[in-house]
Amino acid sequence: MGHTNTKRLVQGAMIASIFGVLSLLNTYMGGMIDVLICYVMVVPIVWYGYTYSIKDNIIVCIAAMVVIALMGLPFFVVSSFSSCVAGIFIGEALKHKASKGTIFFGSFIVMFMNNIFIYKIFSGILGMNITEELTEVYEILHPLMLSLSINTVLSIEPIFLIVMSAMETYIILLFCQLALSRFKIEFPGSFHIASMHLNYKWGMILLVIFIISYVTMNIVHINNMLFRYAYTLSFLNFMIEGLAFLCWLLIVLKKPKLMILAFIGILLPYIQYIYGILGVIDILTNLRYNIYHRKGMSS
Numbered sequence: 001m002g003h004t005n006t007k008r009l010v011q012g013a014m015i016a017s018i019f020g021v022l023s024l025l026n027t028y029m030g031g032m033i034d035v036l037i038c039y040v041m042v043v044p045i046v047w048y049g050y051t052y053s054i055k056d057n058i059i060v061c062i063a064a065m066v067v068i069a070l071m072g073l074p075f076f077v078v079s080s081f082s083s084c085v086a087g088i089f090i091g092e093a094l095k096h097k098a099s100k101g102t103i104f105f106g107s108f109i110v111m112f113m114n115n116i117f118i119y120k121i122f123s124g125i126l127g128m129n130i131t132e133e134l135t136e137v138y139e140i141l142h143p144l145m146l147s148l149s150i151n152t153v154l155s156i157e158p159i160f161l162i163v164m165s166a167m168e169t170y171i172i173l174l175f176c177q178l179a180l181s182r183f184k185i186e187f188p189g190s191f192h193i194a195s196m197h198l199n200y201k202w203g204m205i206l207l208v209i210f211i212i213s214y215v216t217m218n219i220v221h222i223n224n225m226l227f228r229y230a231y232t233l234s235f236l237n238f239m240i241e242g243l244a245f246l247c248w249l250l251i252v253l254k255k256p257k258l259m260i261l262a263f264i265g266i267l268l269p270y271i272q273y274i275y276g277i278l279g280v281i282d283i284l285t286n287l288r289y290n291i292y293h294r295k296g297m298s299s
Contacts, residue, residue: 012060020067038079042087049091082114100189112165194248203283210234241279
């Protein structure tokens, strides 16, 4: 018993001290690697929470936050707090055999609240201005999206935060799965992009939302913000579904290295429509299932 307690304390102290060293390193580098550190630091917190109790994990996170607050930059302090919360949640979720959807959605909520704090509440202190960032992105991509005005781009700030939070959640969970699977920690399913697939029911709901919002804006000419949000979010889901299908197909064809091209393709404005169409087809026809079984029959 005493050996176990000593081991738990030593491991917790090591995690807190590592975060202190990373915080100091990040400060000396002017905050250049703070985002990467925040993604990676979730992994040891998840491992510690999975191995020991939630009380022990919270104590370690508090100790780590005290050390980080003493020597870290403001942005890193806020992001580190969200990393600790996400790590505690994921560790407990894995311990209690939560579903893949529960783990992703809970982690997404943490990252979304973190981005709201960074860009809305602490924007002045942290020097983060989402409006300026979106304006810079628009100026860079304006030649490729002439049909969009700057006001339209700025009006989708909430969607930008949602998409960014979802991407951060995916990266964190992928890091955790890649690292912690080596420690025999079981995950409820793969978080690889190729494993993402909307079922028929949710696909039909999104398709109805997409069609109604498109007709309302382009045929009835009611340019309401809610319809614009609905259109953008539903189309984004179809694009991601199309990207997931292409990554899955490349794995089936034993060409996984080409997945980098699939990720590059989703950034190109006109190619995005192809991804969206592929996503709709994959959802409505269960294209992956058909290809898999045809390939199995032919072999």
